[in-house]
Amino acid sequence: MVSRRGRPRSSAVREKVVRAAADLALDGGPGAATVDAIAKRAEVSRTTIYKWWPSASAIVLEGLLDSVRDTIVRPPGSTTVQALEHHVGALFGLVADPAVGPLLRNVIAASVSDPAIERALMDQWITPRRAAVAVTLRDAVAAGELPARTDVEVAVDALVSPPYYRLMLGMAPLDDAGVAALVNTVWCGCRATRKVSGP
Template sequence: MSSNSQPPIQRGRPRSDSARRAVLDAAAELALEGTAGVGIDAIAARAGVSRTTIYKWWPSAPAVLLEGLLERTHESLETRASATTREALYDYLASLIALVRDTPAGPLLKGLVAASVTDADVARALIDDWVAPRRAAVVNLLFEGVRRGEVRKGLEYDVVADTLFAPIYYRLMFEHQPLTERLTRDIIDVCWPGIAA
């Protein structure tokens, strides 16, 4: 072996990470464009990868679409640091309503909920990656509100979170009433008296 010989550069891992990133970006773009019936072929074509590459990480198109959507919508979990608990809850719900009403995230979310009936991976991802972080964010706001004396102690925080979210998802899924800007105020007006210290 010559003294000038160098060990071969291991390029497989970076390529894999790069391909995975390209797939997530493609899935997010297609999802937020509202492209109907997005499948593995469309995601692969947009990402410039093979179907096999996608199936290496995800079991189905809904699974990769959900992860791509989650990556692009994590800011919907954020609230203003200076906000009171009531203001933070208001901002949080308003942000969620705007996301599911004004972007293709709403129709995509409905499609993913439908897919979750027969796809256990999508069902698990919806709970673990979409529902749980949003519930946790609200529960954290309530705990902080208790610490600041704005929220009463002894609440069933999971029930409060369900009560705050239910009208939004109910209207999204059944479309029996519009997801208006006023809905945020109405939810807070109804719920806050039972939450406030």
């Protein structure tokens, strides 16, 4: 067993910082989660923060990923459509969650000017969620439920883009009926699609 030398990192610090960042980002509006403000609220030294995180947004992102640790699994025994609705519905619910959406919006905005955030967001948030939907769709293609020519990436885009789009532009999220309609439309669209430039 390898026990590190020196004083061990305090887990309390990490928690206080991440929680403070989330609190500030949530009820202080975006731009409130500065390193200074986080340090003050968490009662932690700014220096320590800079030692562990490269920016305020990185902290917010960490809090975001912390709060959403539920594994992305397909409900056992579900049909393809049920699985799709589960995945997409969960995503919509998440983005519309008042404790998650604002953080995500914050982080996406920050990712515009911070490649590191962009990468982390992509790797740890976007890609896993796209993958879950994509796998379900590809299984359906393999099972013959969807035609072989189905463009999975495009279908995934159609299914997952709207919540981000509405989030970033400050539009109200789709309600449950809207979500169901979206899934239904894309599902039927994939099945009904004919060759694009046919006779």
